[in-house]
Amino acid sequence: MKKRAATRGSGRKQADPDGSTMPENNHLDKEVHHLVELLNQHELTELEVEHKGMRIRVRRGGGADTIPTVVSEPGRAGLDRKGESAETAAQALAAEALATVASPIVGTFYRSPSPDADPYVDEGDFVKKGQVLCIVEAMKLMNEIESEVDGRVHKILAESAKPVEYGQPLFLIDPTATP
């Protein structure tokens, strides 16, 4: 049984209003509407935009009661998640685009095919699309997890022989890196 999983972190960037969407003039109304929409869509607490002498800030609630619906990183504690939306804008500025390899199943994560074998990959290694990165054992079955992109292993996020849950990020791959 083989399973693949690699999700692009692009979903988090959408919260970022870039220059092209900024108003020229007099589009105040449209702009505020747009920001409110963004606020709603991303369940943000506050959104502030400053551009060509114009500054717009939109804020909602104390945030205390608002719980994000869709969570991109299950397994993290609730407190961490609340921080995410705040980080979103900052992270989006950094135009980094790492690919996350997440576990498609619940099971036990292994970095190597057997206890005495070498790991499939180490941080810094270059990998090819389709290359096996690790095994997740579930129900006595070994599921090989492959990379969906070419790139460099930026970070290994799980510890070998420990349980992982569905959607838990296992690797960050930098697809822009070349050997």
Next chain:
Amino acid sequence: MKKRAATRGSGRKQADPDGSTMPENNHLDKEVHHLVELLNQHELTELEVEHKGMRIRVRRGGGADTIPTVVSEPGRAGLDRKGESAETAAQALAAEALATVASPIVGTFYRSPSPDADPYVDEGDFVKKGQVLCIVEAMKLMNEIESEVDGRVHKILAESAKPVEYGQPLFLIDPTATP
């Protein structure tokens, strides 16, 4: 038994924006109204816009869940109260200062000393400080309520022979008016 009560109504009068309290700039007015609408519609806490040297900020309560502690108009429903705070910012610009005469006790409000007598005062009348404005009957005692200021009776807010509660506004007096 005589009781006096007159509180400055700076908190209340904001609830009725008439022409004279509106800002010169028609555009600003429209804009503020628009922002308040947005605030209500999207249940926001705060909305701030700065544009060409102009800055507008609209804020509501302390968040959706916060219920005002001290309320200037007991007897009104909670929903009304929520609206008030939203209007506050826009109307604070107007510098009108009516004095409110509130009931110091719970009882029944009477505009005249006896059923067949003339009212103590009518709207538009000029009153002197210490002049009796009405009676509030409680526990079979007639309590005369006096004005604390000189001025013109701007509005009578309670209906004769109806119950009034503690702190309920009975009269608005315009202390700037002169005969």
Next chain:
Amino acid sequence: MFKKILIANRGEIALRVIRACKELGIRTVAVHSDVDANSLHVRMADEHVCIGPADSSLSYRNIPNVLSAAEVTGADAIHPGYGFLAENAHFAEVCESIGVRFIGPTSDHIAMMGDKAKAREIMARKGIPLMPGTGELKSEQEALESARRIGFPVIFKATAGGGGRGMRVVNKEEDLTRAFQTAQAEAKSSFGNDAVYLEKFFIEPRHIEVQILADEKGRTVYLGERDCSIQRRYQKLLEESPSPVIDERLRREIGNVAVEAVRSVHYRNAGTVEFLLDKDHNFYFMEVNSRIQVEHPVTEMITGIDLIKEQIRIAAGQPLAYRQQDIKLVGHSIECRINAECPDKFTPCPGTVTRFHQPGGLGIRVDSAIESGSVVVPHYDSMIAKLIVHGQNRDEAIARMKRALDEFVIEGIKTTIPLHKRIMDDPDFQKGRVSTGFLERFTAGPSA
């Protein structure tokens, strides 16, 4: 006793099971789909494992992922709640085979009770009174002959069925052919099995069910009945116990039949025997539900017995601590299901609950995993809370439910609270004069 229980469910029933485990000193593992990561049942559990995406077939119904979660957390038992995997005989079987205790009946009993036609046959052989009806129908001709014998109106039901799907009422002979075909097609598409059977259709019957508990040694008791006559499209909306029309003698009679029904097949753990009660107080066996039910709290309220704890104790091999004569029914209990749905139209209404404030005080119980800020996602059942009251008698219970419904604050989404208020104010309901057709008058709109 178990050391750690995995709860293979979500929402209020997952929280219900976690509460029972906490009170028993058993550690808990919540599983959840990714949209449920911040749910109350996840936060209240000692451990939690994300088992898949929102689609329940890939998460809550995903047997390998659920069992992997049990494996990696070292859980020694699984409580399935209701729905999802609760009546999946295969799941119970796999649990048994890998040595994780499935908290419920055996896989064989689940399979037996899951095949409604077969269950009826078994009960008929044991002498349990059945609705006039048939076994699985082989042909249209057989259906026609059976319908004539039973007498119209009749109803088609799917043998693999439940929840009202695959059901068709036939009032006269000429409508039978089309109804037969439609019922088969619906059964096929809903359950992957087109087998249907026929039953007598009663006008204005009551839905009466009996809660039973059976331990591993076979000691079996009944815990009074629940009256679930207030239904909408075969979905229960309000339940009460005791039934306003059942007296002590009839209660004992139905209770004994229910105990006989499950004891005859050596059934274990909690179960519910459903009956139809006609106007003359004749009762007919319908089916056995081999799970804990949504409406179990009304039974708990009048017996003082925690049914989830009993399920766990029985699964752990403990004997029942009481006999039939020890069970006393005290007062009256009503449950209103609060669903996130548009009033009158009954369409689901997902969204964010901006404010959630429960009623409180004497005789009030709320079972819900909702809190202020919770997001009701569109992927699952629309029931977001159960409001349960207990009173010294039915009148007090109704008065208490009215004031509790008035107190309940749920903002941001539409719910069935207004509908329940109208039911409480209904003179027929107040007199206990309801049948499974009762709610039809409300579906036509507020003024009907």
Next chain:
Amino acid sequence: MFKKILIANRGEIALRVIRACKELGIRTVAVHSDVDANSLHVRMADEHVCIGPADSSLSYRNIPNVLSAAEVTGADAIHPGYGFLAENAHFAEVCESIGVRFIGPTSDHIAMMGDKAKAREIMARKGIPLMPGTGELKSEQEALESARRIGFPVIFKATAGGGGRGMRVVNKEEDLTRAFQTAQAEAKSSFGNDAVYLEKFFIEPRHIEVQILADEKGRTVYLGERDCSIQRRYQKLLEESPSPVIDERLRREIGNVAVEAVRSVHYRNAGTVEFLLDKDHNFYFMEVNSRIQVEHPVTEMITGIDLIKEQIRIAAGQPLAYRQQDIKLVGHSIECRINAECPDKFTPCPGTVTRFHQPGGLGIRVDSAIESGSVVVPHYDSMIAKLIVHGQNRDEAIARMKRALDEFVIEGIKTTIPLHKRIMDDPDFQKGRVSTGFLERFTAGPSA
């Protein structure tokens, strides 16, 4: 029956009374100070009247304003709750004189029970077992002689007292003079009356009280006891029923004495007879509280009787609907008082409750007028919620309380929830081995 009841109180007890009225179909009038305008008790009432500013002497204790509010709204009865005007004989008298029914005992009974020394004298004459002690002390010499007769340690109490003020324990003769003077001064400043009396002071006694109900015809019943031994500075913090140390025989004995005590003076409505229980299970009359008490819910939970409704029915002239033998105590109930206060130091902690989420499920009751966004003002009592549980036995009740305390979310202010969690985990508490000195070990800090 009354048509409209004015509730002369605020907070959870006002809401408690409103709930009972709603269930009885009686209209309600809330009164409130201006800072309480948006309170839940105001919003849940049919009508509401602002009766003054935050200072309770100008609002909730303001007799003319409360009565004017009854007058302008046409209320035919007033429920005083506890505190404020509940034991003000003058208020009850004025109510009687203007034809508004005071829901409680007569003004004479309030006055009689309010004078603690006189009440003791009356009870002594009726043969009720008293704490070894004195009547009002005329001089220091009398105090000294009495203390020698009773035997040290002894305690000074104010005859007009309550709530621990004016009390002084004396362990040996040479401390007596100073304690007498301090007690007098404290009694004077707290109650405007410097009269004090002496009682035997017991080491590690239990505080046991018996709930009684007496109708207008004089039929009197007791509803089991409450064990309120867990106190802090004479303020109850946790109550339970039944007491873990009282058996069936002793319960009947104390109950009969309590009934005798109130019946002998023709007491009416609800009341509580407080006793001290020593280590040898001797019990001594302390006082009668002529009001509904904070901890009344634990009695409601094990008897199924709604005490507030009973108060209202009795005041309306209805007879009790049951006799002593009809009252059955079922299971065990515990109440934790959730106060807005800093843990360990016990200083009040007013502020805004940014988030409030009640525990739910089987056997849980929350009596509170708090909701998310409520402002806890510094002007009144710091108790913001009562968490009450019911279980089949004491162990289950404790386990349930633990999980309910874990579930209770109150953000924005500090509360006694952590303290209650530590009490639940205490081995002595779990074994029922507590006395009125129990909490002292917790006051020294978490590690003590």
